[in-house]
Amino acid sequence: MASNTFFHSVRLDAAKCVGCTNCIKRCPTGAIRVRRGKAQILSERCIDCGECILICPSHAKYAESYPLSELQNYKYKVALPPPELYGQFRNLEDPNRILTALLSLGFDDVFEVAAGAEVVTERMRLYVKEHADKKPLISSDCPAVVRLIRVRFPSLIDHLVNLNPPMEVAAELARARAVEKTGLSPSEIGIFYLSPCTAKISSIKQPICNEKSRIDGVFAIRDIYKPLLAAMEAVDEVKPLQHSGRIGMSWGISGGEAASLLDEKSLAAAGIENIISLLEEIEDEKLEDLDFVELRSCTVGCVAGPLTVENPFVAKARLKAMRKYAQISCNAAVPKALTKEMHWGHPLQEVGILKLDEDISEAMKKMQRLQEIEKSLPGLDCGTCGAPSCHDLAEDIVRGRASIEDCVFSGKGENGYIPIPVPFRKSKQQK
Numbered sequence: 025m026a027s028n029t030f031f032h033s034v035r036l037d038a039a040k041c042v043g044c045t046n047c048i049k050r051c052p053t054g055a056i057r058v059r060r061g062k063a064q065i066l067s068e069r070c071i072d073c074g075e076c077i078l079i080c081p082s083h084a085k086y087a088e089s090y091p092l093s094e095l096q097n098y099k100y101k102v103a104l105p106p107p108e109l110y111g112q113f114r115n116l117e118d119p120n121r122i123l124t125a126l127l128s129l130g131f132d133d134v135f136e137v138a139a140g141a142e143v144v145t146e147r148m149r150l151y152v153k154e155h156a157d158k159k160p161l162i163s164s165d166c167p168a169v170v171r172l173i174r175v176r177f178p179s180l181i182d183h184l185v186n187l188n189p190p191m192e193v194a195a196e197l198a199r200a201r202a203v204e205k206t207g208l209s210p211s212e213i214g215i216f217y218l219s220p221c222t223a224k225i226s227s228i229k230q231p232i233c234n235e236k237s238r239i240d241g242v243f244a245i246r247d248i249y250k251p252l253l254a255a256m257e258a259v260d261e262v263k264p265l266q267h268s269g270r271i272g273m274s275w276g277i278s279g280g281e282a283a284s285l286l287d288e289k290s291l292a293a294a295g296i297e298n299i300i301s302l303l304e305e306i307e308d309e310k311l312e313d314l315d316f317v318e319l320r321s322c323t324v325g326c327v328a329g330p331l332t333v334e335n336p337f338v339a340k341a342r343l344k345a346m347r348k349y350a351q352i353s354c355n356a357a358v359p360k361a362l363t364k365e366m367h368w369g370h371p372l373q374e375v376g377i378l379k380l381d382e383d384i385s386e387a388m389k390k391m392q393r394l395q396e397i398e399k400s401l402p403g404l405d406c407g408t409c410g411a412p413s414c415h416d417l418a419e420d421i422v423r424g425r426a427s428i429e430d431c432v433f434s435g436k437g438e439n440g441y442i443p444i445p446v447p448f449r450k451s452k453q454q455k
Contacts (some may be wrong), residue, residue, distance in 0.1 A: 029066045031230035033088045033222040034074060038062050040084035045087065047076040048412045052296045053175050053377075055190045057420065058410035061164040069377050071171035073321045074222040074330030075296055087222045087244060093240045095130045098214030100206050102198045103131040104191060107276035108327040109245055110346055111115060111339030113253065119346065123265035128139045129248070130192050132246070133202060133218070134265055140194025142355035144187060145271055145284040147366055151185060152316055158183055160291070160306060160314035163281055165189045168223035168321035169299060170372065172234065176375035177303050178430030188234070191217050191224065195238035196365050207355060216241040218248060220329030221322065233368035244331040249405055269351035277340045278325035278378035282318040292318040292327055340404075380422060394422045 043061035048054075055069035055207030056076060063084065076085040095101045103126045110119045123134045144165075164170050164185045172181050195215045202213045217239045220223050225244070228237045259430040278294035291314055293302050298321040305311050322328040328336030329344060372377055380394070381387040398418040411417040420426035428434050 032070050033085055034072050035432050037084050040082045042082050045407045046079050050075045050079040054412050054416050062287050071168050072223040072226040073168040077330045094152035101131045101211040101214045102133045104137050104194050104217040107273040111327045111343035114332045115134050118267050120262045123261050124263045128255045135198035136268045137191050137194045138268035139355045141190035141275040142272040142353045144190050160317045163318045166320050167227035169319045172243055174374045181372050192238050214240045218245055219288045220326050220332045233372050246331045267354050269353040270347045271353045273347040276326050276343050278320050287315050289314050290316040294320040296321050300409050379402050390422050394418045408432050
């Protein structure tokens with residue numbers, strides 16, 4: 025649902041920001057500016073990918089966190105651990121130890137997101153066959169990718185798979201099981217997701233394809249890691265709580281979702297630069313021979329999320345080793361009651377960040393002015409003006425957010441820098 029108000033789990037601590045401009049180059053949607061020596065986030069452009077958190081040397085970018093005390097708001101609490109959680113711990117052979125330890129942190133039950141992934145896999149296989157006219161279909165599991173498409177590649181919205189991600193499906197199944205087990209009303213049951221990334225926190229707090237998330241609360245894996253580690257060490261009896269197989273666990277790493285479809289005409293890519301490159305090729309109709317494309321904004325998949333704690337390549341290796349002896353799948357059948365709930369509540373709508381004005385004639389005038397300003401700029405895309413590129417600075421000027429004087433090559437900029445001419449050095453031959 026379109027909204028003029030955007031919730032973001034990525035936050036900025038201005039007191040820690042030193043205005044280094046590292047973040048403006050890393051942001052895939054040009055959502056960050058540095059003005060008066062401090063970074064600013066343009067809310068309508070931000071997709072909560074968390075790249076700025078990873079790149080900031082001053083730790084000025086951070087993710088909003090939520091305390092475990094939120095569990096007290098519900099009579100019965102269910103944890104939704106994703107498969108990437110399993111890769112965060114050393115010398116872990118049995119995921120049941122993690123699942124058992126979660127019960128000692130205040131949860132009454134656990135329901136694996138991997139189980140939800142297996143249900144989604146079964147439905148997606150049929151979905152790909154039903155929508156063979158929209159090649160390639162693009163996975164909608166990564167919320168950062170979905171938001172990237174609606175902000176930067178709106179022409180590809182129809183290519184997105186119209187299915188809710190595994191965490192939402194798992195939440196629906198977990199609540200139904202808890203109601204049957206306890207006899208409580210659905211509102212008395214709290215479903216809590218353990219998130220590896222900021223984008224998933226935002227998708228829970230402000231869904232863009234549903235009226236409301238089926239998840240009631242969310243905790244970052246980074247925040248819950250230490251208390252969970254202590255709880256694991258104190259576990260005396262490991263309970264058999266795992267109900268997911270190899271297919272569901274594989275969704276935690278890049279390529280797992282694509283492989284689960286058993287379709288040779290599929291492709292998987294991870295890392296924000298890589299997926300942008302692929303989206304550009306899809307937009308240019310260069311990948312129509314593929315049926316399905318899995319995209320993850322984090323390198324090697326969700327195990328590399330900005331809210332995880334382990335080296336992503338180490339976590340990936342652990343998860344691959346752990347799934348080796350697991351069953352292929354434990355949740356192949358799609359419950360009939362879930363058929364409707366598995367789909368988005370309403371279509372994805374683009375965010376018109378490129379629209380310069382509501383009035384078409386005025387927008388055309390502003391576009392012409394933008395192009396004229398951009399031609400007058402050096403085209404270096406150096407970032408010293410506080411914008412990621414000369415084009416972005418020209419747009420900021422047209423929108424009234426900046427001045428031509430912010431370019432250090434057009435006079436003294438707002439940061440106080442004066443361009444110093446580089447002396448021409450003759451080569452030995454010229455001498």
